[in-house]
Amino acid sequence: MSDPVEFYFEFSSPYGYLASHKIDQIAADNGRICIWKPFLLGEVYKTTGMAPLVHQPLRGEYALNDWLRMARYMDVAWKMPKTFPVNTIAAARAFYWLNDRDPTQARLFARSVYHGIFGEGQDLSKPEAVADIAASLFVDKEEVLAALQEQEVKDKPREETDKAIEKGVFGSPYFIIDREGFWGSDRLWMVKKWLQSGGW
């Protein structure tokens, strides 16, 4: 079997949310598994010098409209959270903690977090809210809250972000296929073609 497709995303990224509805199927259609790797876009911005889209003149307004029309086009639930960008460090910590125990559950958790933030506009910045999401997937809530206090769990998202930067990840979503990088949910067509053809 070929190497997995790597799916790098920030939980606060609308384009990552949109891509999360597609990438597993695209990988599967081409005989690949997909691994999900949340990272902290704020840390990446320190390297690239970028700022959140909504804070950028012209680009911010474009993005707000673009998310809406992309969600409509993809038939994906969409509700912009009131506070944005979202602080997603607790979600990323819980994801990696869960992922070490059960990757399938971690994947469900990631989907639930994304759905909560952008499908329902919930505020999932607090550990309590993140633990509630995990609890809805039958993970013991108190265990999650305790884990979120462990230093190793706390450090993990930043370590993963550093690894992602080393691989060239500069935005969300970012896909890596056999060392080739693809940025953006609007590049899913290219990811598909690259997988089908083995590059060109």
Add this chain to the structure above:
Amino acid sequence: MSDPVEFYFEFSSPYGYLASHKIDQIAADNGRICIWKPFLLGEVYKTTGMAPLVHQPLRGEYALNDWLRMARYMDVAWKMPKTFPVNTIAAARAFYWLNDRDPTQARLFARSVYHGIFGEGQDLSKPEAVADIAASLFVDKEEVLAALQEQEVKDKPREETDKAIEKGVFGSPYFIIDREGFWGSDRLWMVKKWLQSGGW
């Protein structure tokens, strides 16, 4: 007939170059004409706070590889110019001057400039080089060089850039269809679908 598709581009933009090979046909397939509007991306950056891609950590390297693979995929000639970004004010001035006389010739001129810069890696920053391109299309070279000295001709690209910014243009290429904006050559699929469906 429906409104034209507006194609905003910077002559120094590889993604604009790539899109220029497709947009006329996509518009025509959907019963629209396309109007070409070069603008000065450097002026836009003063509004958006962005910088040229190649000067950005991570994003710059990604872009260099992306242009190459996109050109291969689209079967478009590709040779990165030695000096980049390119100073394209003379080309933009000559374009608008020609466009007032003969839009068809201006379109050919724009294609020739783009092909010179990114198909052959030529340095077309100087008025002399731009006038040579025009001359290859049977425009009198001395007349072009004289026109490039006129204040009205000199001011035109900046005026057009201001108008573009007012319409929300923040990058190259940028397409406007019935007041809806689309940014990037990787959004041509969306431009196509929008034209086919009249929006969604």
